[in-house]
Amino acid sequence: MPIHDISLGIRPGMPIWPGDPPLKLERFSAIASGEEANVTQWASCVHIGTHVDAPAHFIDGGASADELSLKDLNGRAYVVHLPEAEVLDRETLERARIPQRTRRLLFKTKNSKLWADGETKFHKDFVAIDASGAEWLVSKGVHLVGVDYLSVAPWSAAGPTHRILLEAGVVVVEGLNLSDVTQGRYTLHCLPIKLVGADGAPARAILVGV
Numbered sequence: 001m002p003i004h005d006i007s008l009g010i011r012p013g014m015p016i017w018p019g020d021p022p023l024k025l026e027r028f029s030a031i032a033s034g035e036e037a038n039v040t041q042w043a044s045c046v047h048i049g050t051h052v053d054a055p056a057h058f059i060d061g062g063a064s065a066d067e068l069s070l071k072d073l074n075g076r077a078y079v080v081h082l083p084e085a086e087v088l089d090r091e092t093l094e095r096a097r098i099p100q101r102t103r104r105l106l107f108k109t110k111n112s113k114l115w116a117d118g119e120t121k122f123h124k125d126f127v128a129i130d131a132s133g134a135e136w137l138v139s140k141g142v143h144l145v146g147v148d149y150l151s152v153a154p155w156s157a158a159g160p161t162h163r164i165l166l167e168a169g170v171v172v173v174e175g176l177n178l179s180d181v182t183q184g185r186y187t188l189h190c191l192p193i194k195l196v197g198a199d200g201a202p203a204r205a206i207l208v209g210v
Contacts, residue, residue, distance in 0.1 A: 001208050005205075010023065017047060021045055023043075026040065048202055073190045074189050083110055092133065103142060108181060111149040113179065128153050129153060130157065147175075186207040189206050191203060
């Protein structure tokens with residue numbers, strides 16, 4: 001079965017959320033300098049590249065990244081392609097013909113072209129899920145939502161969407177690269193780093209099948 005890597009590479013110059021600390025990825029021990037081994041130092045916000053949001057991100061006292069359900073993060077998933085959408089609201093989702101009983105839903109939008117083009121600038125006009133769309137997803141029993149930009153919620157209204165999803169126990173995966181993936185059913189494997197007590201964590205995500 002084909003394997004699709006839908007993770008973003010973490011590297012200097014990649015888009016990050018405005019105001020977050022810049023990525024630090026540098027070698028402080030090098031064989032070329034006479035050291036026995038190469039050792040690289042990494043420092044960044046946990047919400048970088050492909051990552052998961054834990055409830056603690058928007059809910060004080062909420063579950064942390066290490067407490068997320070591996071069952072929710074791995075299993076059958078559906079990728080829906082909405083290339084014309086400007087916002088993922090209730091009306092857009094109602095028209096999308098998403099299969100009933102879909103528990104893991106990944107959204108491919110025009111955002112994915114930014115990754116395909118190697119864009120390094122952060123774009124505030126990305127396609128995201130508004131509060132009505134989040135309520136629709138909860139009402140349909142979705143357990144995991146994945147989006148192809150750095151936030152599940154619109155730039156101008158981050159709180160409502162996050163709180164609706166996270167309070168309902170929906171796992172949020174952000175920063176997916178779905179540019180080479182077609183609409184359809186897959187098996188998702190998403191494994192966030194086990195950062196104890198953190199409000200999110202970088203993840204490696206793949207789709208198997210189709």
